[in-house]
Amino acid sequence: MRFAFTEEQEDLRRAVRALVDRGGGPHIPDPEASIAEHDTELWRRLAGEIGAAGLSVPEEFGGIGCGLVESGIVAEELGRRLVAGPFLGSAVISAELLLATDDADARSRLLPGIASGERVVALAWAEPQSWWSTSTCATKARRDGKNWHLTGEKSFVLDGAQADAVLVVAATENGLSLFEVDAAEPAASAPMDLTRPMAELHLHETSARLIGAEGQAAPALTRCLDVAAAALAAENVGAATRWLEETVAYVQVREQFGRAIGSFQAVKHRLADLFVAVESARSLSQAAGWAVATRDDRAAEFAAMAKSFCCETYADVAAEGIQLHGGIGITWEHEAHLHLKRAHSATHLFGTPRRHRERLEDLLGLAGSAAG
Known part of the structure; x- marks a missing residue:
């Protein structure tokens, strides 16, 4: 099979x-900054001039109606410059989750704002007790007549502090459910990765609106996990590609023992191995993006493989890049540390590589086979 873009x-x-x-980025944040911030002007132009926010939103809700392959292209390009913006959290993950729910009112109410880029919708799913689980949840939802109230703690809420609305995963007596809460609740956190705004959500009898059917959120969350894994894989490929290019360029001018270090055979071997890994990651990322976009029978398998391999590849490129940049690579003024931190946060978002490999074993029916 030959895969090619139109x-x-x-x-x-x-x-x-x-x-x-x-912009010539990535932007080096202030070392005294306590939170990551969006590039609001760049996001306005991406949404307004290119329509990036509405790529995967159907035309009936004000979007362009393309799909996740196009969203993956944008994610890869934004990853190249470590752009801080609500594309991943709002325009891809939250939009796809809403589309996966059977709630026409929520779609018509939230998707047009997402598609135009004028509204940011965040997803609060992970918790200190369970990370992106599709079966358990410590946050509880209590019903009082027609009203719902949520109590619990949420972590790693992408764009939570900048959001206009937050989708919250909570447990009811009938299982996992999805709710919408007011955006005034999230508090910005200070993550190690200052290129990706995240927040914590503290809920205590917080009023909420049920989205979709009570206790029926698991299938939509499973779909959301595949979408997030494929999008993060594409983003990591973009970041790894450009950072490898920057590293290759630098070893041609950095000298030791009177020679550019790029002329040393050992350095050439290291860079060649990284190049092969990045190109392999690109192929796997594109396969996952296509499979998830078309809802192929093996979409979950490809998404798990892509998230695992692409995250680890980017982490390797980020670490080797710092090593090969030498002293300048450990200064705040250089972008090297931003790649290491972005790779670390991407590794943990929506499941670590190990967790996705375990998921792949389950999907392939290989769990426990070694013991047997």
């Missing part, structure tokens, strides 16, 4: 890259 998709890639590259 001319329209390549035009999208070129347009996003041209817009993002104008």
